[in-house]
Amino acid sequence: MILKEFRNYFSEALSEIYPKTEIDTFFFLLIEEKLHLQRIDTVLKPDFLIDDDMLLRLKNITKRLQKEEPIQYILGKTEFYGLPFIVNENTLIPRPETEELVEWIIKEIQEKRIKSKDVISNINEKSLSILDIGTGTGCIPISLANNLKCVKISAIDVSKKALQIARKNANLNNAEVDFIEMDILNTNKLNQQYDIIISNPPYVRELEKVEINNNVLENEPHLALFVTDENPLIFYKKITDLAKQHLTKNGVLFFEINQYLGKETVEMLAEKDFKNIILKKDLFGNNRMLKASFI
Known part of the structure; x- marks a missing residue:
């Protein structure tokens, strides 16, 4: 043919x-x-x-x-923030919205360094310590490591198989990331203090399954996608509590969020004493990202 x-x-x-x-x-x-x-x-x-x-x-x-099997799984790879990433059924396929989160973080850090002042203390005098929680393919920390100087990046995931892929992706992209297997919901203490904590945790409610395409619903890992309707902010609450303990003075928390729960997530952060909360829309006009500082 x-x-x-x-x-x-x-x-x-x-x-x-x-x-x-x-x-x-x-x-x-x-x-x-x-x-x-x-x-x-x-x-x-x-x-x-x-x-x-x-x-x-x-x-x-x-x-x-x-x-309706995803083309990324069929080919075994995809591109994220201009970099190649291995993907399989143990990892979510990185999304364009998450690229926007990475872009926001990089710009925030670079702009603050240029201005020589930031809510993050001593930003020009030390390596920034960054933690990504629920890393999956490792797309967030690897992209940050490839675009930022003077950063020390760690990443957590509950899935051993996802971490195997993330480590391969770090090697593929010559990125130095410390990957840690950890169940964040059953963790009361992190390994160290961090200047920036980032997370794109599971946030799709069960009631929203009707909106999900079959290629996602039937193929991508539900562990990394769904939360219960009764407690949809379970990961955000836990990570925020840990961030209060483990962010450095004036440290910053970044979240990718459920577009329908922007108001609720902002209120939760405020109740837990986070300040300077910024809710940001993605290219599609959906509330998708949050930044907050803990002073």
């Missing part, structure tokens, strides 16, 4: 499941990874011949996509 014919086959097979723009994205990712072709080659090389062995593999991938 030639490339032009395969594209027609691929588009037709997925047309009732995905929008055209998403099918095109899948197609270009697939030909780049498996055929080492670029988008422009669909125009320049429409008669590129796909041998029978490769065609069989591509058709098998098409069947997996028909079952």
Whole structure:
């Protein structure tokens, strides 16, 4: 089969499941990874011949996509903040919203360093100590390590299998991160004091499952996604309590949050004596990120 014919086959097979723009994205990712072709080659090389062995593999991938398996799991990798990351069924697939959180943190640190003053004490005189709680693929700490100088970064996750992937990703991106296996809900003390604590914990309520696409619901780890309807802020409350004990003077807490619980999360932080609380929207206009300081 030639490339032009395969594209027609691929588009037709997925047309009732995905929008055209998403099918095109899948197609270009697939030909780049498996055929080492670029988008422009669909125009320049429409008669590129796909041998029978490769065609069989591509058709098998098409069947997996028909079952709504994420393309990132099929390929075993994705990109986050311009860096490559290994992913599998033990890790959440990093989201664009989390890239926005990383961008916010990097800009905050860089701008404060330029101004030589910050709520974080002595920022120009020492390495910042940063902790990421619920790290998954390690996308947050690894991206920070690759974009910031003078930082010492640690990351926690409850899942041993997720941490195995995170360590591989750190090696892949030449990032120095100390990964720690820890169940944060059953932890009363962290290993040290930190200037910045970050977390993108599970925050999707059970009642919101109806809004979740099948490719997420049927494939990504529920341990990293869902909380009960009765106590949706369970991770935020616990992490905030730990942050009160383990943030340095004027230390900063960053959260990615449930878009529907922005007000409740702000109120919880205020009740626990955090100040300078900033609620930030993502590119889609949803309340998605929080920053707060503990003085």
